[in-house]
Amino acid sequence: MSCPVPEQVLLGTRSSGEVVVSQNPVAATVLTNEPVAAAPAAPAAAASPSPTEAPQPAAISIIEEREDVEVGAQPGEGKASPPVLERFPCQRFTSLLLLPFFSCPPLENTFRTAASCLKFNSHHPVRAWRLMLRITLLSGEELTRLPLAQLSDVKALKRRLHQQHGLPPRFRQRLLHDGNPLDDAVQLDTAMDLQAVIVPFIETRAEEGPKLFEAAASGRVDQVEALLQLPQYPDRPDEEGTTPLMRASKSGQVDVAQLLLEAGAEKDLSDLGGRTALIYAALRGRAPVVQLLLLSGAQVDVCDEQGTTALMQAAYNGHFSAVMLLIRARAQVEERDNSGDTALMDAVRGGHAAIVRLLLDAGAEKDSCNFEGFTALMMASDSEIKSLLEAKATT
Numbered sequence: 001m002s003c004p005v006p007e008q009v010l011l012g013t014r015s016s017g018e019v020v021v022s023q024n025p026v027a028a029t030v031l032t033n034e035p036v037a038a039a040p041a042a043p044a045a046a047a048s049p050s051p052t053e054a055p056q057p058a059a060i061s062i063i064e065e066r067e068d069v070e071v072g073a074q075p076g077e078g079k080a081s082p083p084v085l086e087r088f089p090c091q092r093f094t095s096l097l098l099l100p101f102f103s104c105p106p107l108e109n110t111f112r113t114a115a116s117c118l119k120f121n122s123h124h125p126v127r128a129w130r131l132m133l134r135i136t137l138l139s140g141e142e143l144t145r146l147p148l149a150q151l152s153d154v155k156a157l158k159r160r161l162h163q164q165h166g167l168p169p170r171f172r173q174r175l176l177h178d179g180n181p182l183d184d185a186v187q188l189d190t191a192m193d194l195q196a197v198i199v200p201f202i203e204t205r206a207e208e209g210p211k212l213f214e215a216a217a218s219g220r221v222d223q224v225e226a227l228l229q230l231p232q233y234p235d236r237p238d239e240e241g242t243t244p245l246m247r248a249s250k251s252g253q254v255d256v257a258q259l260l261l262e263a264g265a266e267k268d269l270s271d272l273g274g275r276t277a278l279i280y281a282a283l284r285g286r287a288p289v290v291q292l293l294l295l296s297g298a299q300v301d302v303c304d305e306q307g308t309t310a311l312m313q314a315a316y317n318g319h320f321s322a323v324m325l326l327i328r329a330r331a332q333v334e335e336r337d338n339s340g341d342t343a344l345m346d347a348v349r350g351g352h353a354a355i356v357r358l359l360l361d362a363g364a365e366k367d368s369c370n371f372e373g374f375t376a377l378m379m380a381s382d383s384e385i386k387s388l389l390e391a392k393a394t395t
Helices: 109-117 125-129 153-164 210-216 223-226 244-251 254-262 279-286 287-295 310-316 318-326 344-348 351-361 385-393
Strands: 009-014 019-022 030-031 058-062 068-069 087-089 097-100 131-137 143-148 174-176 192-198
Touching: 009 058, 125 344, 131 153, 143 254, 192 223, 210 223, 210 244, 210 254, 223 254, 244 254, 244 279, 244 287, 254 287, 279 287, 279 310, 279 318, 287 318, 310 318, 318 351, 351 385
Parallel strands: 131 192
Antiparallel strands: 009 019, 009 097, 030 058, 058 097, 068 087, 131 143, 174 192
């Protein structure tokens, strides 16, 4: 027979005799059949059942006296745990009384019913905090110990070892358990000892070199992951000095670019023409890649052999979102190329009125001249752009 759990389940009595009602069952308790003093009488509106109608209250004794009890702990597990875990306060109750609120007549059913209502959470994080992973190096030196509660799978562990303990990116790590490497997808739910091994980059044959470039340009994330896991060097350039990151940036493959950056790809390498991954992304208007590279710390104002910056390329080609991202990243709007042209002049020549307005609002100087003595207004052929530049002159 099922019994509903009321709002107030447990009644506690402090040493002073004060009665306390808890709305949450205390986990670190055991049920006994010891007789206890009668509970205070309930209000008249809520009549208490007579001894012939309901079982006598059963005592619930605290296993050990402490000032807090962990939710989800089993009997005997009331030990200290990290402060981030949720706890219910328990001020040294001398006893806890389980009120006879159940509609179960026989006394022997009291404990069965009570146990069904005291729901212990066996998957509570407190258990995971007590399960530790121990990671050592090949030399036997201990690298770290980590609680399982802080980890999900092997991939997450490798990332943490890279970020916090100085190991290379996860693609060059191998974590061994009993001599066997663990796949990145393996869930970490058992305490164990792991051994961290660092593997070198493989020697890539000439015929294998284009595979990473092709996969990066076409956005084949799984193939890029597999090649980086070999592990393959992420920055090997082709004959023109282009790297896989530049290929991914040019074609707008943001997920591939993220993988390459995680593998340690250099953000600011340039090809034979001096173009970086950021310049390629801005030139093609790949705003998500531009944002990723900026967040990764790519240099904003680096220029190619013609002195052209990412902002100039985005402005000339009319890529509003890329221009806005670069301006927010504090790109220099007055930077000049080898001809003395600025991003504003490039936007005017390209006929992009919205970008002209954006650059003017960012502080671009409309009256500056290039090396031939031309201003942005002199270059303008679009009537709307002329109006913008002339209006700026009068304000």
